[in-house]
Amino acid sequence: MQEVTAEILIERVWAYCEKILSGEIKACQKHRWAVQRFFKDVEALADPDCPFYYDAEAVLDFYEWARQFRHVEGILAGEPIELTDFQLFIAANVYGFFKKENGARRFRKVYIQLARKNAKSQFLALMASYEVFPTTEKHRVFIAGWSREQSDEVYQAILEQLQHAPILEGKYTSANGRVKKYKTNSIIQPLSREARKLGDGKNPSLGIVDKLFVA
Incomplete structure (x- = not known):
């Protein structure tokens, strides 16, 4: 090869x-x-x-x-x-x-616009994990969507990728609705509708908005 x-x-x-x-x-x-x-x-x-x-x-x-x-x-x-x-x-x-x-x-x-079944969630998941794991710096990745279900689509894709990656075994935890890297305390977390209402500043290293609707 x-x-x-x-x-x-x-x-x-x-x-x-x-x-x-x-x-x-x-x-x-x-x-x-x-x-x-x-x-x-x-x-x-x-x-x-x-x-x-x-x-x-x-x-x-x-x-x-x-x-x-x-x-x-x-x-x-x-x-x-x-x-x-x-x-x-x-x-x-x-x-x-x-x-x-x-x-x-x-x-x-x-801005990425793709038709369905073109592995959009998979690609966004790769971008999210790439922001956090191959670095010694602390990073925060947040995923938002029109609903919690939509933000969870990318988050679940991230979890599936991490769970099938031997190189990351023992290097993170996934609990309380977020992924946390042990060495740097970097996190990947989907946001809820309540977080949007509160308007808390998250200061992300990477922010992903899935299925953006523009009026």
Whole structure:
């Protein structure tokens, strides 16, 4: 089996983008705009005055993190999670671009819109656990939805992934409706409707809003 490198992943992303723009892969106009923006952002990196830089190794880190987990249902049950091309495209945008001035990620807000049965909860769960576990810093991840049931969808996906990941055995606890990492006291927690009414500030490292409704 060929070793996966950062260069191979970026080539995958680039090929996927080209297929979107050529029409080989059918996509809506907004997704085509996202691909065009990605090409434009990459081209801008050649300018020495560009305030951003790209770290393909960071994308590889997220890809390798995803492969630590396994599918828990369907025909792929038991197999390592292999990011699809569109998931890798999202990761390449979110985890690849950084600010030169302070090394922070360029994109702090991400809107992901997918049709049903496209592993959205699985992908969001990977992002949540990636924020907490492969770091020595304390992080707080909160999941919100229109209802507690909706926020629980992503939270349950997180629990299923963690429970089937040998590398995390003994490194966390899941009790009282939240996951807590032992070494750093980092947490992953779904929010209730009552928390929204109280308006308490949570100061999250990562906030996930599942099934966002805009009036």
